[in-house]
Amino acid sequence: MDKIKVTQELADQLKTTLMDVQQPIAKRFRALFTLRNLGGSLCIDAMTEALKDDSALLRHEIAYCLGQMTDNRALDVLIELVKNTTEHPMVRHEAAEALGAIADPRAFDILKEFSADETKEVAETCQLAVSRVDWYTKNEPESIDNKTYLSVDPAPALGSGVSFGAVKDQFLDGDLDIFNRYRALFSLRDIGDEKSVLALCDGFKDKSALLKHEVAFVLGQLQHRAALPALTEVLLDESESAMVRHEAAEALGAIASTETIPLLERLTKDKEAIVSESCEIALDVTDYFNNTEEFQYADGIKLLSEKSNPQISN
Ligand SMILES: [Fe+2]
Ligand SMILES: [Fe+2]
Structure with missing residues (x-):
């Protein structure tokens, strides 16, 4: 597919949908994914402006997408998000992770500084990002x-x-640093069989909300039905961190089992906005995977790769 030329008009049109609070959150997310997939400074500007939105879920997704674009023109806005201690921890976490994804050494000092942040998931993400930036200054990136x-x-x-x-022992070793546990986590994802899926589900017993949210994210990538019971349990657990429940909801959406639809519908009324909105997104993704005619996700997939799924946030 030829790359679409991004005009100011197209970026503005997508930004209008992205920022329109009257639109369903799922439609706004689709506009965001299109901006991410198109890329470039006009799209980054549109996404940056939408960071004014009231939805922490939307803001965290914007930060995630800015990281996935690996464009260092997003560096300043992401650094500001990490530094802003009044911002929602999930958004700051995602901004720190995005800085790790961009792996520009200019973010190194900020990531080091906030590795001791009082919010645990922000601190752990900064530690992880420092290790990632360090790793890629010494090692070649994997071939795509x-x-x-x-x-x-x-x-x-x-x-x-x-x-x-x-690999499983390394993943489950709570005494190990987060970067090495994540390395094992992604190895389990890449193995991807049922045994690995169940080993990943064992990670939901861990103390680290950060690790658990990443487990849910990769289970969404794997789209393996063996993860359905564990993801459902996590989503239903109101004592669990909203960040983890959010990823569990979206992973259930990616698995797209029709039997999960009543649960997701019910939890669109969850009292935690991050969870209720995630269930709306999950229902939209379920619908997408069961009817692949829709433009925005389909377009995103073709622009990325036939192998990719919509890649909702992590
Ligand atoms: Fe997320
Ligand atoms: Fe995340």
Whole structure:
């Protein structure tokens, strides 16, 4: 597919939908994914302006998308989000992760500074991003040809030759630093069989909300039905962090099992806005995977790769 030329008019049109609070959140997300997939400074500007929105879910998704674009023109806005301690922790987390994804050494000092942030998920994300930036200054990026999932991951998978048992142990080792646990997490995702899916589900017993939210995210990428019971349990657990429940909802949307629809519909009334809005997105994604005619997600997929799914946030 030829790359679409982004005009000011097109960027403005997408921005209008993105910022229109009268529109369903799922439609606004579709506009966001289109901006992400198109890329370039006009799209970055439109996305930056939409960071004024009241929805923390939308703002965190914008930060995620800015990271996935790996365009260092988004560096300043992402740094401001990390520094803004009045911003929602999930948004700051995503901005820090995005800085790790862009891997520009100019963000290194900020990431180091906020590695001691009092909000645990922000601190852990900054530690992770520091390790990622450091890793990619010393190692070549993986070839895109070898990747099944086109997301820019917060940590590289472990090299081949590590046994399944060793990967699982590394993933579940709560004494290990977050970067090395994430490396094992992405190895399990890349193995991708039922045994790996169930090992990933074991991660939901962990103390780190950050690790658990990433587990839910990769389970969404894997779209494996063996994860349905664990994801459902996490989504239903009101004592769980909203960030984790949000990813569980969207992962259920990506698995797109019709039997999950009543649960997602019910939780569009959840008292936590991040969760209720995520269920709306999840229903939209479920609908997309069951009827693939819709323009925005389909367009995004073709622009990224036939192998990719809509890649809702992590
Ligand atoms: Fe997310
Ligand atoms: Fe995240």
